[in-house]
Structure formats: C-alpha cells, structure tokens
Amino acid sequence: MSHARSEYEDFKTLAPDVYDLVLALGQAAAKAGMDKHLLELVKLRASQINGCAFCVQHHILLSERLGVPADKLNLVVVWREAPLFSARERAALAWTEALTLLPDGVSDDVYAEASAHFSEQELTYLTSAVASINVWNRFGAAYRWTPAERPKKADAAA
C-alpha cells in the first residue's frame, strides 16, 4: 500500500519559490534568538494536532539531536496535565494550540499568559514559528508525505 499522495521532494520540484519561502519562514524564530527546545515542542504539538506524520517524525528526530528531554517529547501531547512543563512553556503551548485550532478563537486569558512570558517581539516570532509549522502541516497532511526513516545508530567501531 502506497500511503502518500505525493512526497516532500515533489513540493520542492513543483513550486521551488514557495518551498524556499516556507523554509525561510520556519527558520525566522530561531534566527531571532528564540529557544530551540521551546520551538521544537511547539512544532511537535502543532503537528500532532494537525495530523502530519511527516512533521511529527521530523521534529522528533530534530528534537532528539538537540537534546530535548525524552519525557517532554512523550508528554507534550498531554502537556496541560503534565507538571514537568514550565510556566513559560505552558504559555507557549497554549498560544500554539489556540493558533492551531484557530476557528475557536484566541481568548484573552491565553493572550495575557503569552504576553506575561514573552516580549512583544518574542511573541511575534513565536507566532511565526506556529504559523510556519501550520504551513508545513498543511502540505504534509494534505499530501500525506511519508515520514523519514529514523537514521541507523553509528557503528560502534566507527
């Protein structure tokens, strides 16, 4: 059974200008100095909500390379009920969920919490990260891109 409708590589070939823009958009927050661990949690959570298997796998693997703790990766799916996330992470995740489930609106509470933990500029860049993963999710889920294979561990002898 071929699961995918098309693949990540097809996107690059069919619309290279769009591909470059989306790639750049996804890097803007880190470039502006936002914490990479936080950005990975945010992108993983949005990808879970949006049902993009390619994106979940991509950000799991990237998070592992960046050293995001395993417990955070495993529990971000139920972060509201998991005490190991900091207040700042919770504010970012609540902002992420509200923006990802946008038709339900962004409440004053969620905005107040986000504003308490992030400067105006930080929140704008955080929003750009949420928006960018929402773009990738729309491509990855719509086309059902195949998740990347987990790279084999390096040989012990190497």
Added chain:
Amino acid sequence: MSHARSEYEDFKTLAPDVYDLVLALGQAAAKAGMDKHLLELVKLRASQINGCAFCVQHHILLSERLGVPADKLNLVVVWREAPLFSARERAALAWTEALTLLPDGVSDDVYAEASAHFSEQELTYLTSAVASINVWNRFGAAYRWTPAERPKKADAAA
C-alpha cells in the same frame, strides 16, 4: 473600547523579515498564474472560518476592485448550498476548508475532486495560497487587527 491587541503595522515593525516572507508567500500563487478571482474566494472563505476580521475586510475590498461578482462574495460563506459556484470553484473551496480545518483531515474525496480540477503544480500553488491566508489569519485573529476602513468613493467633481 480598543478592540485590537496590536495592529498590522506593528507586525511589520516587530519582525520585518517575517513580514516580507509572508507577503511573498501570499503572492506566489498569483505569480504562478492562478486565477485571481478564485484566489480571493479561497482567501475570503478561510478568513471567515478563522475569524479574522482584518483579513475578511481586506479580501472583500480587494475582490471588489478585481470585479469578483457580489453574489459570490455574499454566498461563499454557504458555498456548498449555493449553485452559482462552478465545479472548479467548489473543488478549490472544499480543498480550502479541509486545509483550514486541518485537524479533521483531508479526505480522499476532497483530494480526488481537487486533483480532477487542478494540475499537480496548480494544486501546489493553490495550497500555498490557502497556507498563506492561514498564516495571515493567525496573525490577524490572534492580535485582533482592526479592519481597514472602506475607502470613500471618489468625489463626483473629480
């Protein structure tokens, strides 16, 4: 009562690199030759779903300048029940709604219909338009940007 949490202009100032990327992303589909009337309907519908008043007003005014028929602008909110939309428009609107309400998935039916009316490349660019308005909607709705005022009609004497 001040309604807005911040304004469109603030976005430009706080994160000019992101602003430029999102602007370019929003123009890619038209540049690639997609029908502008269709793109406006798609962007208007996503903005209605996502509750972005700034974006609804922006695309209403732009649509009026482009000559999109008033009935289409008024009825796109209930397009499934309105016979004046063509099969191609309906396929694009169904694709738009599925991608905008992404957590509910993109069914094989919606994908088949979209693929029947758009080439692989067209559908990629259409997806970029849907993704880009979803980005704008996330900024506009989260910050509750004030909708632009409708420009006054030109003076009779002019």
Added chain:
Amino acid sequence: MSHARSEYEDFKTLAPDVYDLVLALGQAAAKAGMDKHLLELVKLRASQINGCAFCVQHHILLSERLGVPADKLNLVVVWREAPLFSARERAALAWTEALTLLPDGVSDDVYAEASAHFSEQELTYLTSAVASINVWNRFGAAYRWTPAERPKKADAAA
C-alpha cells in the same frame, strides 16, 4: 446539475397554512417596532450558521434595499472580531448565535448582556425573530432552495 431538492414555491403550495404562519412569525418583531437593520443582521448571521443559501441571499438583498451598510453585511460573519458593531448589536448577535447553536446552551453571560440592552418585551420579540429565521433556515437548507437572482439594476433611461 439541479441543486435544489424542492423550491420555496413548493412550500407555499404543499402547506399553505404553515407558510402563512411562518411568514407572520417572521414579521412580528418588526411590527412590534424592533429596528429593521438589527433584525436583518441577526437573520443574516443565523442563515450563515445554518447554511441556508436561499436565506443568505434573501436577507442580503433585503438589507441592501434597507440601506444596511456594506461593511456590516460583510463583517457580520466575524462580528466578534469586528469593532464596527455596537454593544447593542453585539448583544443581539451573541443571543442569536447562542439560540441558533442551541444544543450548546445559553450562558448567563449571554443572557445578562442581552438583558442589559433589551427590555423584556424587546428580547421576546428579538427571540421570535431568531426563532423565525431558524424556521426558514430549516426549510431552506433541508430542501436546498435555490437563492433568488439579484435583480438587474433599473435602466438609467427608465
């Protein structure tokens, strides 16, 4: 493609007694002196939610004849995020949405806001308007009545 399952005219023929009652019910609020612009906004919003294309078109055309401002017609779909609606209009629209999406209940907040802006009698008549458009929507959406054509502008020479 014939879209409709039956038409508005069929309703009148098949059950003239019901037709007359529903018509009368829809006129009660205006007869009791309620503001017609407000009633149109309320009926348009309910028709959008309920997906009745016939009703959306009907109340758009009627609103235009009554002189309801174009911005209000365009933005009522996202009225919560649009500052141009007055506090009284917002109270009426929140009441309308709660009653139209009734299985979710009518909260004390929505009731308090409605009671602050409308007398007991006004609110009863407003409720009758919401109820009546919900009746029309049930007929129009169930049978997928064809929206009326927009009347041609009168000839300049006429």
Added chain:
Amino acid sequence: MSHARSEYEDFKTLAPDVYDLVLALGQAAAKAGMDKHLLELVKLRASQINGCAFCVQHHILLSERLGVPADKLNLVVVWREAPLFSARERAALAWTEALTLLPDGVSDDVYAEASAHFSEQELTYLTSAVASINVWNRFGAAYRWTPAERPKKADAAA
C-alpha cells in the same frame, strides 16, 4: 435557588401575537393528519438535544396521555441503537436530528430515507413540526422555563 429566567406564562403576556402563531405552528402537522405518536417522539427528541427541560416534561406528559409506549419514550434518546423503532420512525428521527443540528447540514442519505417514508406533503408537515418544536425549545431553553409538575393521579374514590 430560582432556576428560571422567566416563565412560559410571561411569553404569553409579553408577546401574545407571537405566542398564538407558535401555538398554531405546533398544531399544523397534527391537523394535517400526521400520526400523533410519531410527532411526540420527534418533539421529545428535539427537546432533549436542545436542552429544554420544560419541553421534555411537556411532551413526556402529553405522550403518556396519548399512550405512546414507555419503552419508546425511554429509548428515543438512543434511538439509533434501539431496534424497537420502525423504519418510518427512524427516518423521521434522523430528519429531526439533522434539522435540529442544522449547522451540520442535511445529507442526501437522510433526505432519501425521509422521502422514502413520507410523501412530499407529509415531509413538509413533519418539517413544520420539527421547526415548531425548535421554536419552543429556543424560548424554553433560553429562558429556562420551569417544567410543569406531574399531575397527581386521580383519587381512587373519584
């Protein structure tokens, strides 16, 4: 604790013209010869969905007087899973639920099933019954009318 926001009697006093119309609308289907047991099941189910305690109680008591079997009254809340309802009753209940939860649309399947069991005229009157209970539900739930007390059994000696 007073639960109600106003009462059934207040409706009659505040807007007697509306009251009379809604009463007449609710009687149209029975007048046109529709089966009263079926109409009660339909009205009870809509009232359960819409959360109108006054209407649930009213139609339970009325159903008991009309001799609707107790099992049907108890199981109509889960009628899809309960084999005791006839195909005609199921078609009417599916039509009722679709019309009561209107924002979700009325599918071709539900319409086909309804059309298979009811003539065009019967379905119009059935729709009027669904619409009328939806009107009562909107008043009863919005104002949280107090359900009527169950009448005491007649004295044995009487």
Added chain:
Amino acid sequence: MSHARSEYEDFKTLAPDVYDLVLALGQAAAKAGMDKHLLELVKLRASQINGCAFCVQHHILLSERLGVPADKLNLVVVWREAPLFSARERAALAWTEALTLLPDGVSDDVYAEASAHFSEQELTYLTSAVASINVWNRFGAAYRWTPAERPKKADAAA
C-alpha cells in the same frame, strides 16, 4: 433486520473472567454504601451520552424497581436545565458527564463542586461507578446489544 453485532450473553461466554470483573466493578459503589438512586441516575445519564440502548433500558428498568421518581428518569437527559435535581445530584451528574466526555477534561469547577458534596472516599467510589458504566457502555454500544424486553406486569389474579 438483526440490529445487534453480538449479545450480552456472548460477552459472558467469550470472556467470563472479564465479565466477572466488570460485574464486580459495577457493584463496588453500592457495596461501599453509596445511594442507589443516585447511582442509577449517574449510570442512566452516561448510557444516554454513550449511546448504549441496552444499558439505558437496563438502568431504566432497575430504577423503576428501586423507586426512582419518573420525573428524574425523564429529565436526567436535560438535568442542567431541570430544577428538580438536588445540588448533590447535580455535582454527581456534572462529574459523570465530565468523566464520560473525558477528552474535554475535568475542570476545577466540576472537581470543586464534586468535592464539596462527596468525601474523598465517596468520590472515589462514585468515580468507580462512572468508570464501570463506561465499561458496560463500551461493550453494549460497540456490539449493539439488544435492549431487554420490559417484563410483563404480574397478573392481577396471581
């Protein structure tokens, strides 16, 4: 038309160890001294939400034997809007609904209300009752077990 996918008796035969455990789980709360009328209301409401016709019928018949008032059985489906339920019953029903619709979470308000009316131990047993009916509902609704027939009234002469 055979409605059921399998029957209650099949469960007992196919997995007798599970059957015995579920039966015992369902009796734990009453054994611990919880009020049987309250437990029936809770189990009836969960069964209505979960769409288990077998369970609705079972707990209706059991409630009747236990003497739960008819009005409570009829109105528990809209208990939020029905003033005849006591504060303690309302706290239990809100706890039941939150736990039955678990993906939506159990709010601090619902927990506070439950804790105000039940001791820690009582609430644990109440939770076991809610959990146990949710188990039965999962079997009964998944397999569409046929509801039991209402026993005939004993002969007057007997």
Added chain:
Amino acid sequence: MSHARSEYEDFKTLAPDVYDLVLALGQAAAKAGMDKHLLELVKLRASQINGCAFCVQHHILLSERLGVPADKLNLVVVWREAPLFSARERAALAWTEALTLLPDGVSDDVYAEASAHFSEQELTYLTSAVASINVWNRFGAAYRWTPAERPKKADAAA
C-alpha cells in the same frame, strides 16, 4: 504549584477493592494471550486522547521495557497518517479510538475492519483492554495524578 488533585497511591488506599478489580481488568487481555506490543499501543493512544499524563508516561515506560519500537511510540498519535503501522494494528487503533470517543458511535466500517483482523474472542479481550485503560484514564485525568519519574539508567558498575 501542586498539580495533582490526588495521587495513584490514594486510589489504592481509599478503595482497595476497586483498585484490585481495575488492575485485574487491565491484565485480562495479556493473560488471554493478546500481543503485548499491540496492547501498549492501544493503551498509549487512548491515554493521549483522554489526556491522562500519568497513563501516557506509564505506558511509554512500559513500552520501552517491552521493546516497542520508538517510531511506533512517537507516531501512534498520528497513526492514521503513518504507514509504519500494520493493517492489524490500524484495525485495533481504529477500534480503540471509536470506543474511546464513544459518544460518536462505532461505525460498521470500524467493526468490519476489527472483525477481519481479530477473532470474536480476541476482539472481546481487546475491548476489555480499551475499556480498562479508559477506566484508568478516568481516574488519572480526573485526579491529575502525577506522572512517574523516568527511572535513572542503572549504574555501569552495578
């Protein structure tokens, strides 16, 4: 900030009879010979849906000990879009989701798929596993039990 309302240990103390029954219920499927990897995937997925952080952590740690592949643990949250799950696993996960989100019903398609991959007896035991994790989830999420700490890796010298 203390997150938890009470803890796993409290459950054991307050209602030891219930605790023992739920424990036994959760072990029945493995005892009957069902594949433990599959049971862990099913329990993890239900716990994610129900928002039980304690249960997610418990079944992640247990799965790691049992050698369930990391990719399956990471992608089970989006299993519909992830090709690495077998047809049998997909049937079990679809059954699990339907039973966990029970108010939405268990469709004939989901039942047919489950019946194609599991014998009548296997499906009954699988259902017991889904039901049992739904019981644990109700306790764990309602009381917001603190997730267990990940055990430190054994000392190299040990």
